[in-house]
Amino acid sequence: MRQHRLYISILFFCFVLTVQAQDVNDQNVEAQEVSVRENLVQETTVELYPNPAVDFLVVQVSSESLDNVKFEIRSLLGTQMLVTPEILGDGRYRFPVKDFATGYYFVVVEDETTKKAQRFLKR
Numbered sequence: 001m002r003q004h005r006l007y008i009s010i011l012f013f014c015f016v017l018t019v020q021a022q023d024v025n026d027q028n029v030e031a032q033e034v035s036v037r038e039n040l041v042q043e044t045t046v047e048l049y050p051n052p053a054v055d056f057l058v059v060q061v062s063s064e065s066l067d068n069v070k071f072e073i074r075s076l077l078g079t080q081m082l083v084t085p086e087i088l089g090d091g092r093y094r095f096p097v098k099d100f101a102t103g104y105y106f107v108v109v110e111d112e113t114t115k116k117a118q119r120f121l122k123r
Contacts, residue, residue, distance in 0.1 A: 044114040048107060052121035055098045061091045063111050071095075072108040081105065097122050 047060040061069055073081040073095060081100065085093040097105075100122045108117045 044109070044111055044116060046107070046109045046116050046118055048118055048120050052123045053097050054123050055096070057095045057097050057107070057120060057122075058088070059085070059093045059095065059107055059109065061093070061109055061111075063091070063114075068112050070110045072110075073097075074106045074108060076104050076106075 044061065044063040049058050049060070051057075059071065063069060071085055071093065073083055075081065083095050083097070085095050088094055095107075102122055104119055104121055106117045106119055108115065110116075
């Protein structure tokens with residue numbers, strides 16, 4: 001009978017240790033996921049100027065992966081505008097918008113982790 005109680009006690013002890021270890025691992029994984037999400041949110045910022053634009057639009061991108069940044073300019077209807085940016089350096093790109101019709105457009109900036117769209121006015 002004592003041996004039976006000893007086995008039950010040992011099994012219960014092992015179970016408690018396993019559950020506590022699982023809880024600690026789950027908390028560590030959750031903390032890592034939150035940290036990764038916060039880093040992704042803070043990775044890329046996009047600024048447009050001048051806004052409203054007349055001849056050129058400058059896009060300032062601060063990102064950890066500036067080598068792989070892709071751009072699109074779209075009208076409000078979703079039509080992609082064909083334009084090639086001029087690289088100014090330090091994460092700045094200049095787009096000629098002189099031939100665009102007056103109205104609102106979106107600049108879509110995409111890098112390895114983020115895709116952002118910002119609106120600007122062409123006068």
